[in-house]
Amino acid sequence: MHDHSVHVQCGDCPIRHRAVCARCDTDELGQLEQIKYYRSFQAGQTVIWSGDRMEFVGSVVSGIASLTQTMEDGRRQMVGLLLPSDFVGRPGRSTAAFDVTATTDLVMCCFRKKPFEEMMATTPHIAQRLLEMTLDELDAAREWMLLLGRKTAREKIASLISIIARRDAALHLRKKSGTLAVDLPLTREEMADYLGLTLETVSRQISALKKDGVISLEGNRHVSIPSMDRLLEEAGDDSDGGMLV
Amino acid sequence: MHDHSVHVQCGDCPIRHRAVCARCDTDELGQLEQIKYYRSFQAGQTVIWSGDRMEFVGSVVSGIASLTQTMEDGRRQMVGLLLPSDFVGRPGRSTAAFDVTATTDLVMCCFRKKPFEEMMATTPHIAQRLLEMTLDELDAAREWMLLLGRKTAREKIASLISIIARRDAALHLRKKSGTLAVDLPLTREEMADYLGLTLETVSRQISALKKDGVISLEGNRHVSIPSMDRLLEEAGDDSDGGMLV
């Protein structure tokens, strides 16, 4: 029914691909078929889109990418974490440059700018979805700011694990009974960049949480969470989720 | 030509009111005139919009409002700073609640949700402007995250002053020759909440910058900046501005 160049990626997505997916939004995208294309990037590659190459919006189909800001002296802060279904790219602004560091193999589908602007006009509900997604990102950024500005190292680690667990659960759409487990898709250093810490502190705090029974580790990356409530408590999140503009 | 309820606010704005201003965007908004209304809030008032009261998008006409997130134990982090021309409100989401703490008298113009959604369909270029504005906010949030995660106290203060100076300059659209001056619209405590510091540290670092001749103070709030370049250097910002999704 659909002729995806990368069929696997969209094959089994229920909600997953939020941006503009030929599978999820056949009708709207039918007319855009000719300008859609896919690109893939290798793990560890740093992708710089700038100038005229910014003239599209892309959506992550598989893999993970992170956005980081770097200061002249090398201090780095991750400011965006892109999982499948997230989108990148900035319509209408070609001057900006940004880095996407793929930490695993990354596949994106892209839409070039000009037709995208037309799309805004012709299919307003897609425009509205894009706006909502952007507002979602803004929500996430604001929670992230609370984390960076006010949380302790231990709370930061607990928060990160719970964030990943939540997105993971949403992605797979199944809640495992009892304890749930997560594979951290980040190295300790990437976690540090995410959290505004050093990698040593990340390592220490993970060890501490393990020692206190909040989490347990198999290997370096695989985390089991006996009690999500306990973890959220450690994260300092108040239970009622919402806030935002 | 236009019948504003609060005419003063839009009277002298060239770009100022970015969201949807009857002065700036006569044509598009002509058809929305009937659903536009104004609200004002007093200084110090905390405004909570939730439930059905979220069913609009508002835009700050005058005054300043800040968005803060608070943890159970009272730790607070400012996550949004709303100056004139900024907009608030989240179309299509009525569950979220948020606080707007007005630090000066605040006037907003609002658009209710339903007509707003129609607007997305009928006037796509306004929809696109909203998307761009949201992306601008996301940009700002990401710079803010770098500040919170990686900058020193001194750099944070210098950054804040330069941010306010920049927005101020953009608002008034005139560059004063030589040294430029800014009135800080925030108390030391609000600055601390903005920067993820304590108010004592804010005070100390401002004193230090003053002692080192980076800024000079008249009163507590009025700051003169002899050299913007020097200030930016202190802020740790690399000169090429851009980055972002």
Added chain:
DNA sequence: GTCGCTCCTTGATGCAGATCAACAGACAGG
């Protein structure tokens, strides 16, 4: 096997900024 590499952990020490505390100026109300 050894080498080299990346990723991770743990220990020892130092410092930036938090915390606790005192005080001063501005201003309003009595």
Added chain:
DNA sequence: CCTGTCTGTTGATCTGCATCAAGGAGCGAC
């Protein structure tokens, strides 16, 4: 006038995390 409140400054001390440093586990190349 005094008194209370709010805002801001500055000092003394404490501490959470950074920094510096060493070493271990996993793994591919040879």
